[in-house]
Amino acid sequence: MTKISIITIGDELLIGQVVDTNSAWMAQELNKAGFWVNRRVAIGDDRNDILNALDEEAEGSDIILITGGLGPTADDITKPVLCEYFNTTLVINEEALENVRNIFVKILQRPLIERNLKQAEVPASCQVIQNKRGTAPGMLFEKNGKVFVSMPGVPHEMKGMMTEEIIPWISTRFGKDFISHRTLLTAGVGESTLADHIRDFERSLPPGIKLAYLPNYGMVRLRLTVTGKSATGLESQLEHVFEDLKSRVPEWLVTDEDIALQEVVGKILNARKQTLATAESCTGGYVAHLITSIPGSSRYFRGSVIAYDNDIKKKMLGVDPAILSAYGAVSEETVRAMVSGAVRNLESDYAIATSGIMGPDGGSENKPVGTVWIAAGNAREIITQKLWFRFDRQRNIELTAVNVLNLLRRFILSRPPVGVLRDLIN
């Protein structure tokens, strides 16, 4: 099996100033193409650490993918260190130079300065991978049967090179496995209980199939992975085992695809040709953001009122001031009124509402930080739920969003589609 290491270079990764999202994307794309990433290593902009990492990863892996440290400034030392490692020197690459010129003169309409020209320098012994989305070219080296590829750390530049050049290239040169995953999402059950519930299933798994538990935000994802020499037989075996798994968790099953909850909700709404609006207080637009992060969401998403201030709840959602003064903004009555107001004012089939105290401040004895009310409903009916979280603002916002989307999903699925309902009434 071909072994791959990813090395990311940059002090910003080691002091925690930047979260590395590149590696996850690279691993996903490589998986799809039949390659497995064995190790990921992050190091700083330090000559010795880079040289050591190259040596170490070359020992255990066939392909070493490197990102970062290719900028035009003095802290970016990857290029000279690669020259040292591969015992070569920097030369100007004419095609890369033309690309840099084109980007500055035609696209950015900025004067080209000497420093920009240095972006077109590459180690003489490398195979140059042109960068169609930026100035720093990629570089491919071969040494003792191992392949090293250095790419810029800017995510969309790296992604372009990986998709268009690097994955196709290594696919023709290295042995690929058949790798396939099937993932389902459950809600309403803990990891341990779930594991006990499917203990017999897990024990009887065929040797080539691996089961993983991925708990997150009170939901648990179950992933089956099959790996082998070719797709023949394995694909149908995985499918068979996956159907078995699904049949064992019907009461908790949210989706049998590896998609987020907002995409599950979007698919249900699309299928029913119905629409959604949100009325958000404590989530501050995060639920709307999740929904609109899905391409095509404009087909079923009408919009939102983010009512951070109580004035907005009254004015834009028609929440009765008497409700707010009697029960407070964080109450079952208020989230009910927010759903009604959103369905009416935003003219949607369904609406969801959130109101809570996200922290770190703003709690009281009766309503401590982490107290949240959520609601989901339509013009006829509304269901609500109280949630208790803790002190982490970001986590509370995310947990509230996931819970309210799941509440909506349960609400919609437990009600017959409007067409059927009309048939029943008429």
Added chain:
Amino acid sequence: MTKISIITIGDELLIGQVVDTNSAWMAQELNKAGFWVNRRVAIGDDRNDILNALDEEAEGSDIILITGGLGPTADDITKPVLCEYFNTTLVINEEALENVRNIFVKILQRPLIERNLKQAEVPASCQVIQNKRGTAPGMLFEKNGKVFVSMPGVPHEMKGMMTEEIIPWISTRFGKDFISHRTLLTAGVGESTLADHIRDFERSLPPGIKLAYLPNYGMVRLRLTVTGKSATGLESQLEHVFEDLKSRVPEWLVTDEDIALQEVVGKILNARKQTLATAESCTGGYVAHLITSIPGSSRYFRGSVIAYDNDIKKKMLGVDPAILSAYGAVSEETVRAMVSGAVRNLESDYAIATSGIMGPDGGSENKPVGTVWIAAGNAREIITQKLWFRFDRQRNIELTAVNVLNLLRRFILSRPPVGVLRDLIN
């Protein structure tokens, strides 16, 4: 200098199903306490890979922090592998058992099953770190002068252990350095031009101070880092050099703190006791989410209308239907009308608006995917900007948000505060 490695364990990290945010947080907190992370390694749930990583990291580092693989299910193999590595066996830890019991019986009110009890098993030779936020205890081992700490991968559980137990413990045992960063954010200038502009500054930097360029979303962060044996002299030297750097980039300077743009805007609004609302089409609530991710934002943030559908633009923001039919939703005229409507209907001092085609579909010849109009203003005046992005939906949403927040910042700062304006008028 004490050297630290972080090892994260879990197949989900290697197939890209989960982005590792733990490592960045750990590195930040360690930095604050005077420790530097030298390497971060991610590996799968594989016995050999775990044993190799422990050996390799112990060779170069003094402290090895490990997260992940401590769950109650069969794919979590970290605990048995640690037993093998440290040549010990699993025993029940009474305090951890009491904690597990407490969580299930009192907090979750779920029956305790056999599998949960296994969470209280720890290798006999370790020092147990109790988990106040979950069931899996942390484990601290010492071997040949090196310290190994294994923690759960659930972020808020790991964070509790690091803050309350592990960082204080290693602070008393290992030599700390003085490490300090100062970061400023610039907008409106490319990395190369900026580097040329401050070339003399960079050349004259004292040896203990390092300059880094961090470009992101068309803005560039400049970070100065000083490292040394003690704070004496270094803190004031860094301060002096940082002031020098600031004085060289006044026209591009956004903030001299290491904070996000939404926090910069929040501070300006707080200082002026003024309020903000957003009227979002293409960003779908993401700008409101960024603003409300800041604790205390309820002091200056009124709320938003997310007008994904044109009906909502008309009804909730009062956008003239004639404007929409004459110029379309993605137009300067529409974002102007959205700002006016938001200031009026959401009763705020300022408002910002976004409308664009985020992709991957929905573009036309005249308005291709990536065409965005943004606006910022108050009841008297509105400024607008057209943006051209490309095909990546998530990136387009993020770029639009950053640009509209910066447009607002420029708008507010270029206008005198209301108090002063009143003085001038009266």
